[in-house]
Amino acid sequence: xxxxxxxxxxxxxxxxxxxxxxxxxxxxxxxxxxxxxxxxxxxxxxxxxxxxxxxxxxxxxxxxxxxxxxxxxxxxxxxxxxxxxxxxxxxxxxxxxxxxxxxxxxxxxxxxxxxxxxxxxxxxxxxxxxxxxxxxxxxxxxxxxxxxxxxxxxxxxxxxxxxxxxxxxxxxxxxxxxxxxxxxxxxxxxxxxxxxxxxxxxxxxxxxxxxxxxxxxxxxxxxxxxxxxxxxxxxxxxxxxxxxxxxxxxxxxxxxxxxxxxxxxxxxxxxxxxxxxxxxxxxxxxxxxxxxxxxxxxxxxxxxxxxxxxxxxxxxxxxxxxxxxxxxxxxxxxxxxxxxxxx
Amino acid sequence: xxxxxxxxxxxxxxxxxxxxxxxxxxxxxxxxxxxxxxxxxxxxxxxxxxxxxxxxxxxxxxxxxxxxxxxxxxxxxxxxxxxxxxxxxxxxxxxxxxxxxxxxxxxxxxxxxxxxxxxxxxxxxxxxxxxxxxxxxxxxxxxxxxxxxxxxxxxxxxxxxxxxxxxxxxxxxxxxxxxxxxxxxxxxxxxxxxxxxxxxxxxxxxxxxxxxxxxxxxxxxxxxxxxxxxxxxxxxxxxxxxxxxxxxxxxxxxxxxxxxxxxxxxxxxxxxxxxxxxxxxxxxxxxxxxxxxxxxxxxxxxxxxxxxxxxxxxxxxxxxxxxxxxxxxxxxxxxxxxxxxxxxxx
Numbered sequence: 001x002x003x004x005x006x007x008x009x010x011x012x013x014x015x016x017x018x019x020x021x022x023x024x025x026x027x028x029x030x031x032x033x034x035x036x037x038x039x040x041x042x043x044x045x046x047x048x049x050x051x052x053x054x055x056x057x058x059x060x061x062x063x064x065x066x067x068x069x070x071x072x073x074x075x076x077x078x079x080x081x082x083x084x085x086x087x088x089x090x091x092x093x094x095x096x097x098x099x100x101x102x103x104x105x106x107x108x109x110x111x112x113x114x115x116x117x118x119x120x121x122x123x124x125x126x127x128x129x130x131x132x133x134x135x136x137x138x139x140x141x142x143x144x145x146x147x148x149x150x151x152x153x154x155x156x157x158x159x160x161x162x163x164x165x166x167x168x169x170x171x172x173x174x175x176x177x178x179x180x181x182x183x184x185x186x187x188x189x190x191x192x193x194x195x196x197x198x199x200x201x202x203x204x205x206x207x208x209x210x211x212x213x214x215x216x217x218x219x220x221x222x223x224x225x226x227x228x229x230x231x232x233x234x235x236x237x238x239x240x241x242x243x244x245x246x247x248x249x250x251x252x253x254x255x256x257x258x259x260x261x262x263x264x265x266x267x268x269x270x271x272x273x274x275x276x277x278x279x280x281x282x283x284x285x286x287x288x289x290x291x292x293x294x295x296x297x298x299x300x301x302x303x304x305x306x307x308x309x310x311x312x313x314x315x316x317x318x319x320x321x322x323x324x325x326x327x328x329x330x331x332x333x334x335x336x337x338x339x340x341x342x343x
Numbered sequence: 344x345x346x347x348x349x350x351x352x353x354x355x356x357x358x359x360x361x362x363x364x365x366x367x368x369x370x371x372x373x374x375x376x377x378x379x380x381x382x383x384x385x386x387x388x389x390x391x392x393x394x395x396x397x398x399x400x401x402x403x404x405x406x407x408x409x410x411x412x413x414x415x416x417x418x419x420x421x422x423x424x425x426x427x428x429x430x431x432x433x434x435x436x437x438x439x440x441x442x443x444x445x446x447x448x449x450x451x452x453x454x455x456x457x458x459x460x461x462x463x464x465x466x467x468x469x470x471x472x473x474x475x476x477x478x479x480x481x482x483x484x485x486x487x488x489x490x491x492x493x494x495x496x497x498x499x500x501x502x503x504x505x506x507x508x509x510x511x512x513x514x515x516x517x518x519x520x521x522x523x524x525x526x527x528x529x530x531x532x533x534x535x536x537x538x539x540x541x542x543x544x545x546x547x548x549x550x551x552x553x554x555x556x557x558x559x560x561x562x563x564x565x566x567x568x569x570x571x572x573x574x575x576x577x578x579x580x581x582x583x584x585x586x587x588x589x590x591x592x593x594x595x596x597x598x599x600x601x602x603x604x605x606x607x608x609x610x611x612x613x614x615x616x617x618x619x620x621x622x623x624x625x626x627x628x629x630x631x632x633x634x635x636x637x638x639x640x641x642x643x644x645x646x647x648x649x650x651x652x653x654x655x656x657x658x659x660x661x662x663x664x665x666x667x668x669x670x671x672x673x674x675x676x677x678x679x680x681x682x683x684x685x686x687x688x689x
Contacts (some may be wrong), residue, residue: 037637081681120677181662183428185421189673231663253677255669256417257424259662330670 001285001342003319005054006063009036023073025105025159026065027052027321030138033146036063042150043070045157047107050137050292051322057155057308058295058322060139066287066319072163075149078156080114082121090124092160094320097126101163103340105287106133110145111325113192115332116253118156122330130169132340133291133327138161145324165284166343171328172270172275173336174294177227177234177261182209187256190239191296194250201246206239209262218242222293222300225335226250227261234261238293238334251325251334268298276314285340286311288320293335295322317339376570406682413675420672424665431658438651445644452637459630466623469616476613490599497592504585511581515574521567528560 004024006012009032016024023043028036030048037046052064074092078085096102104125108115115135125131136145145153182205186195197205207214210224218241227234237260238251254260288311298304311318326338532553539550 081684083678083685116673117677117681120674121681123674173471181428181431183424185425191674228666229663230666231660253673255666255673257420258666258669259428 002067002319003055003285003289003317004063004065004067005056005059005319009063012036012063013039016040017220019067021070022067023070023075024065024067025107026063027319028060028063030141030144030146032063037146037148037151037153040148040150040206042075042152044148044150045075045107045159046146046148047134047157047321048138048146049135049321050139050324051290051295052319053288053290053318053322055312055316055318058298058304060322063138064321066285068161072161072181074160074162075157076160077149077152077154078118078158079107079335080112080155082114082118082156086121086124089122089158092158093125093129096160096162097129099162100128101165101167103130103132103161103163103167105145105159105161105340106131106156106327107159108133108135108325108327109147110135112155113143113190113253114156115325115327119327119330119332127330129329130167130340131238131327131329132169132287132289132338134323134338135325137292137322137324140292162259163342166282168280168341169328169341170275170278170341171326171333171336171340172271173236174232174265174271175225175227175234175236175263176266177229178264179209179262181229181259181261182206183257184254184258184260187254189253189255191249192251192253193243193247194254195245195247202248203242203246203334206248212225222297223265223331225263225293227263229259229261234263235331235333236263236335238291245343252332261276265297268294269310272307272310275337276287276310279314279341281341281343283315283343285342286315286320287320287340288318288337289323289326289335289339291326291335292322292324294337317333403686406686410679410683413672413679417672427658427661427665431662434651434655434658438648438655441644441648441651445641445648448637448641448644452634452641455630455633455637459634461626462623462626466620466627469620469623473613473617473620476609476616477563480606480609480613483609487599487602487606488603490595494592494595494599497588497595500588501585501592504581504588508578508581508585511574511578515571515578518567518570518574522564522571524565525560525564529557529564532557532560573590662663 004012004015005025006015009028012026012028013036015153016022020041020043023045025045025047026036027049028046029052033046034046040046052059052062054062054064074095076085076088076092078089093104106118106275108118115133119131122131128320136147138145147157184194184197184199185199187193188195194202196202197209200208203217204216210217210220212220221239225236225238227236237254240249240251242248298307320339326336328336328338535553535556536550539546539553542549
């Protein structure tokens with residue numbers, strides 16, 4: 001797998017035409033993606049973004065991605081509702097399920113709120129099978145994201161890779177829980193909206209827990225998201241907006257009658273070093289998906305440079321994109337970094 | 344979509360010559376994933392001509408009901424989860440209270456140890472006091488003995504004074520006798536003077552002698568009176584000394600009585616201190632029992648805290664399991680949502 005970086009659509013298309021025997025996954029700004037798709041074959045998958053990652057680190061407005069041996073990959077379109085694609089997905093899965101280095105890359109629509117729908121449809125996949133994914137972005141316009149298989153625009157796509165080299169999935173969380181648990185007392189999970197927390201309107205309870213006035217709550221979302229409590233880990237749920245009735249809409253589904261923690265950020269570069277330390281091998285290829293909220297925070301704090309240096313020091317052959325959400329095994333999460341390492 | 348397909352299936356049914364291949368040809372525009380399911384449904388319709396529909400309505404009804412019951416299940420969950428949340432708060436509160444009791448117990452134990460130390464010190468000081476009292480009593484006894492010696496001395500003084508008084512009396516008697524003799528001598532000299540006068544010239548020498556004898560007896564009389572005077576004064580002095588001696592003797596008696604009373608008081612103090620001593624023993628015993636009880640309570644409390652901590656750990660596990668369980672609910676909700684999307688399409 002080879003990391004790619006192009007400045008223009010023409011450059012990208014030219015490269016693809018020069019190497020037609022490869023398969024490609026490319027991350028393209030929303031402004032360029034429709035034009036680019038017109039000239040592609042079904043061996044090329046395009047995904048719109050809110051920023052890109054490359055062998056030169058964080059980018060915005062470039063085309064990044066990687067090329068791969070067509071023989072090891074199977075591209076499967078996922079429609080809406082995703083159950084209609086279940087059979088195809090299962091067929092592709094059956095071919096690779098016994099390969100413990102195999103993995104599935106998901107690229108999902110970032111604005112239709114269907115990520116959990118897709119993941120729950122993968123009920124036939126073994127829990128230990130590697131699934132890494134990102135939700136497509138649209139440069140913070142929040143109008144529409146786009147995914148293409150060649151010329152054909154699709155809702156979501158899954159690519160099964162039957163790898164011969166060792167692979168490893170990593171997830172990084174730069175937030176830690178603090179304070180008391182909060183109980184989500186009522187919510188609309190499909191609508192990703194939390195109505196009440198601890199019996200009070202969500203915004204009121206959230207602001208109270210942060211000890212800030214309700215009017216300042218939205219400014220704290222980036223640094224103080226919520227964490228879903230599991231036995232061994234905490235998964236991040238990012239608030240998107242406060243609604244008129246003081247309910248809060250999130251970037252993922254929230255169940256009522258569950259406990260969440262307030263989260264606060266830790267030093268991201270230290271955390272990154274810890275994350276990379278867990279690699280079982282020296283990677284020859286890294287695929288990095290960072291959440292838009294992490295990207296915005298890094299831009300605000302000036303962290304990208306150090307981040308880039310640390311990642312690229314581990315592996316220069318790196319690519320990826322900035323997403324509206326991340327998928328890691330059977331979870332859809334926010335404000336997280338998910339990473340695929342290939343030996 | 345399935346309704347349309349079932350209508351078509353019925354039509355082809357009438358012909359009774361339809362094969363699966365023909366059905367596939369008819370429906371090649373359907374999304375790939377649905378084909379197998381569709382075929383299975385159609386198979387039922389095709390093979391069993393009495394079946395007029397393909398359970399579409401039944402499936403819809405059941406799915407709708409699953410949705411309704413699921414919502415009811417979620418609201419039941421809220422009761423359980425809320426209860427769990429309350430229990431958790433209660434347990435956290437209890438644990439804090441227990442920890443506070445533990446702290447109080449520590450203080451109490453510390454205080455009890457201090458009190459025992461104080462009681463031991465009091466006990467030791469009482470021991471010393473007893474020894475001091477013993478010494479005091481011994482000293483007093485010595486004083487009493489010495490007082491008795493003093494009393495003896497005064498008694499002897501008194502006896503000696505009495506003796507002296509009687510000797511002075513004797514001397515006074517002698518002086519009186521002398522006075523008597525002097526008086527007699529004076530009369531005699533008078534007589535002698537008279538005779539001398541009678542004798543005329545021959546009696547002049549006798550009259551001189553008689554005068555001299557008169558002078559002597561006058562002097563003797565005077566001396567005897569002086570002696571008597573001196574003796575009277577000495578007798579007064581002796582009397583006064585005697586009275587003083589009596590007074591002193593009485594004082595010594597009073598002091599002896601007072602000292603004996605003091606001895607009794609010391610005995611009382613000693614008895615009182617002995618009682619306090621015994622009480623202190625009880626206090627010490629009681630404190631030792633207290634410490635042993637405190638030690639038992641502390642052990643019991645530590646057991647409660649350990650149990651409480653392990654219960655907290657269990658509750659934490661329970662809470663962690665809440666999210667895992669909810670994920671399954673979430674998946675079912677997503678399945679129901681997809682079903683709804685399918686119905687909406689058809």
